[in-house]
Amino acid sequence: MEAELLQRRNQCEMEKLTGEVADMVEAFDEALGKLRREKLSLEADLKQAEIKRLVMYQELQFLKDFEKRENALMEKLSGKLGEKKEVVEKIRQCQESLDQKKSEIDKLIEHKKAVAIEFDELVDDGHNFREPLLKIFMRKIKRSKNKTQGDSDDEDYDSDAEDEDEDEDEDFDDDDEDEEVCPPGCDQVLYEKVCDIREKRLDQEDVIAEFQKGIDNLKKEKEQFSKKQKVVESSLQKINQDIIEFQKEKQGKLNEIDVVVTLSMHQMEYLVDGKLPYDLSNALVFSNTELEKLKSRIKELDQEKIALRRQQQELRKEHQQLLRDKKAKESRIAELDARAYNVQMLKFGQEIDLELLDRIGTTRGAEELQEQLKQQEAAFAKELRQWDRKIEQAQDQMLALTSDNTQCLQTVTKLSTQQKSLEAKLTTTQTSLFNDPVARRRKEIAERDRLVQEVNSQAKEINSLKAQIVVLRRKDTSMYE
Numbered sequence: 001m002e003a004e005l006l007q008r009r010n011q012c013e014m015e016k017l018t019g020e021v022a023d024m025v026e027a028f029d030e031a032l033g034k035l036r037r038e039k040l041s042l043e044a045d046l047k048q049a050e051i052k053r054l055v056m057y058q059e060l061q062f063l064k065d066f067e068k069r070e071n072a073l074m075e076k077l078s079g080k081l082g083e084k085k086e087v088v089e090k091i092r093q094c095q096e097s098l099d100q101k102k103s104e105i106d107k108l109i110e111h112k113k114a115v116a117i118e119f120d121e122l123v124d125d126g127h128n129f130r131e132p133l134l135k136i137f138m139r140k141i142k143r144s145k146n147k148t149q150g151d152s153d154d155e156d157y158d159s160d161a162e163d164e165d166e167d168e169d170e171d172f173d174d175d176d177e178d179e180e181v182c183p184p185g186c187d188q189v190l191y192e193k194v195c196d197i198r199e200k201r202l203d204q205e206d207v208i209a210e211f212q213k214g215i216d217n218l219k220k221e222k223e224q225f226s227k228k229q230k231v232v233e234s235s236l237q238k239i240n241q242d243i244i245e246f247q248k249e250k251q252g253k254l255n256e257i258d259v260v261v262t263l264s265m266h267q268m269e270y271l272v273d274g275k276l277p278y279d280l281s282n283a284l285v286f287s288n289t290e291l292e293k294l295k296s297r298i299k300e301l302d303q304e305k306i307a308l309r310r311q312q313q314e315l316r317k318e319h320q321q322l323l324r325d326k327k328a329k330e331s332r333i334a335e336l337d338a339r340a341y342n343v344q345m346l347k348f349g350q351e352i353d354l355e356l357l358d359r360i361g362t363t364r365g366a367e368e369l370q371e372q373l374k375q376q377e378a379a380f381a382k383e384l385r386q387w388d389r390k391i392e393q394a395q396d397q398m399l400a401l402t403s404d405n406t407q408c409l410q411t412v413t414k415l416s417t418q419q420k421s422l423e424a425k426l427t428t429t430q431t432s433l434f435n436d437p438v439a440r441r442r443k444e445i446a447e448r449d450r451l452v453q454e455v456n457s458q459a460k461e462i463n464s465l466k467a468q469i470v471v472l473r474r475k476d477t478s479m480y481e
Contacts, residue, residue, distance in 0.1 A: 041428050044262075045421065051260045052417070058257050066250050073246060077239050081392065084232045087225055088388055094222040095381070098215060105211050112204040119197050122190070132183040133194050137201070261285055262420070264427065405472040412465050419458045426451045 119137050123130050182191040263285070268276060270283045344352050426448065 037428065041424065045424070048260075048262060048420075055257055055259055059254055062250070062253050062257075066246070066253075069246060070250075073239065073243050077236070077243065080232055080236045080239060081395065084229065084236065084388075085392065087229045087232060088385065091222060091225045091229065092385065094218050094225065098218050098222070101211055101215050101218065105208060105215070108204055108208050108211065112201065112208070115197060115201045115204060118200075119194065122193060122197065129183050129186045129190075133186070133191070136191070137194050137198050139198070141198075141202075262424075401472050405469060408465055408469050408472065412462060412469065415458055415462050415465070419455060419462065422451060422455045422458065426455060 119134075123133050127133075182188055270277070270280065341351060344350070
């Protein structure tokens with residue numbers, strides 16, 4: 001009896017030990033499987049990191065190769081911008097000097113008019129000797145230059161100034177060579193006063209001539225700076241075009257680098273005989289969203305084609321109507337031309353060129369339009385200088401935006417890497433099999449929900465950064481345009 005009890009006890013202990021061994025083996029197998037899955041995940045992450053490191057190393061090599069050219073182009077751009085700024089400043093200074101001299105000339109003209117008014121007050125219209133005194137007052141005489149000009153030698157009056165004022169003094173040129181004396185019967189004191197007023201008038205004319213010469217020199221200098229500005233602007237345009245071509249070339253080289261994209265098996269739809277082929281060189285990576293967009297685009301193109309055909313029919317009808325109207329207008333014009341020819345033959349006996357008469361005739365309205373045109377040209381020049389300053393500011397903003405764009409691209413790359421890592425962890429969590437109790441299952445479900453929320457937040461942040469990059473690229477292209 002005791003032997004039987006001992007045997008049963010030993011059997012129970014053996015069964016208990018056997019169960020514990022089985023549990024330990026099962027736990028060991030489960031832990032080993034979990035370690036194997038973690039090992040595979042880590043190996044995949046390491047391989048992905050190694051591939052990205054190789055891609056980034058290739059990009060770094062390309063960027064180092066392009067760095068010297070980019071620095072040279074930026075130095076040229078900054079040099080030309082500085083040169084343009086200097087030329088614009090000189091043009092502005094010339095314009096300010098011109099405006100100042102023009103205002104001074106206006107004041108001198110007013111002084112000259114005051115001298116003429118002084119003569120009119122001294123010798124009124126009813127004076128007996130007004131005509132001979134007026135000839136003396138308007139006569140041009142040989143005068144020595146003012147000593148304040150720094151010239152001690154006496155020189156004759158400028159003959160070019162005499163040619164310029166020849167039309168104004170043509171009534172008095174006949175008496176220029178006569179010896180200047182007081183008209184018989186005229187008061188000597190009045191004659192001397194007229195001579196003094198004439199000296200004032202000639203002094204004003206000399207000063208006006210000097211100012212006019214200075215204005216002509218400033219205009220020539222301004223024209224030279226304007227030509228230089230055009231040359232600098234053409235150089236700037238060429239440098240900007242070179243920068244655009246360089247950026248395209250750099251981006252093209254970067255796009256030539258092969259990039260590895262990790263896909264899950266359920267994403268593979270390229271099958272041959274129901275199997276995945278060994279050669280995937282003919283395969284294409286394409287998103288389902290873009291595929292649906294292409295399908296919907298086919299329908300949109302059909303609708304656009306129908307609308308274009310309808311528009312073509314309407315335009316054809318409108319074209320025919322316009323042709324009929326054109327024929328009617330041409331017949332009307334021919335009728336009016338014939339009537340005008342008959343009227344001219346009846347009145348003048350020959351055909352008159354009305355366009356020639358319009359070109360020859362000058363009206364007050366045309367002079368007013370010319371004055372308005374000068375004012376508009378001055379306003380446009382001022383506006384052009386303002387736009388030049390705005391362009392310089394926009395170019396500075398373009399450089400800053402280019403730097404911000406590069407930082408955003410780096411941020412997008414970093415976030416994309418984090419998103420892929422989180423997606424890999426999420427996929428591993430979803431596909432793994434567990435034989436844990438209910439509590440562990442709930443914990444893993446909560447962890448999965450947390451990862452899903454984190455992935456969604458990262459995706460939203462990536463989309464916002466992509467939108468900012470698109471806006472910055474549009475600004476960059478608009479500045480180059």
